[in-house]
Amino acid sequence: MENCLFCKIIAGEIPSTKVYEDEYVYAFRDINPQAPVHVLIVPKIHISCADDINETNSAVIAHIFEVVPKIAAAEGLTNGYRIVNCCGEDGGQTVYHLHFHLLGGKKLGENF
Numbered sequence: 001m002e003n004c005l006f007c008k009i010i011a012g013e014i015p016s017t018k019v020y021e022d023e024y025v026y027a028f029r030d031i032n033p034q035a036p037v038h039v040l041i042v043p044k045i046h047i048s049c050a051d052d053i054n055e056t057n058s059a060v061i062a063h064i065f066e067v068v069p070k071i072a073a074a075e076g077l078t079n080g081y082r083i084v085n086c087c088g089e090d091g092g093q094t095v096y097h098l099h100f101h102l103l104g105g106k107k108l109g110e111n112f
């Protein structure tokens with residue numbers, strides 16, 4: 001997808017700190033971390049937001065949630081963590097390539 005920040009990161013056109021990668025998923029450190037561990041997990045295919053998940057692309061979403069425990073373990077999140085997805089304007093989404101925030105490394109507050 002042209003002019004998509006995360007598509008460019010996945011393609012290596014914009015640098016990122018990779019945490020995990022496989023055929024379907026790329027995970028990298030958030031540039032503005034909100035917790036000691038703040039990883040963004042994204043599908044390699046461009047899906048704009050959660051609203052665009054459907055029966056033709058949902059397998060990659062299931063795969064992301066298979067990968068979450070692996071990344072959490074690798075990051076040492078033995079005491080739990082939080083997964084956050086922001087969808088659309090009211091959800092506070094700023095980058096329109098679907099991503100899941102993996103946050104942890106401290107006891108998180110009630111607000112993100």
Ligand code: 5GP
Binds near residue numbers: 031032092
């Ligand atoms: P959203 O607000 O859409 O849920 O989350 C977008 C996230 O992307 C934010 O947490 C923001 O810090 C992160 N972000 C924005 N631009 C970049 C970038 O160029 N590199 C990285 N690693 N993260 C970014």
Ligand code: ZN
Binds near residue numbers: 004005047096097
């Ligand atoms: Zn994209």
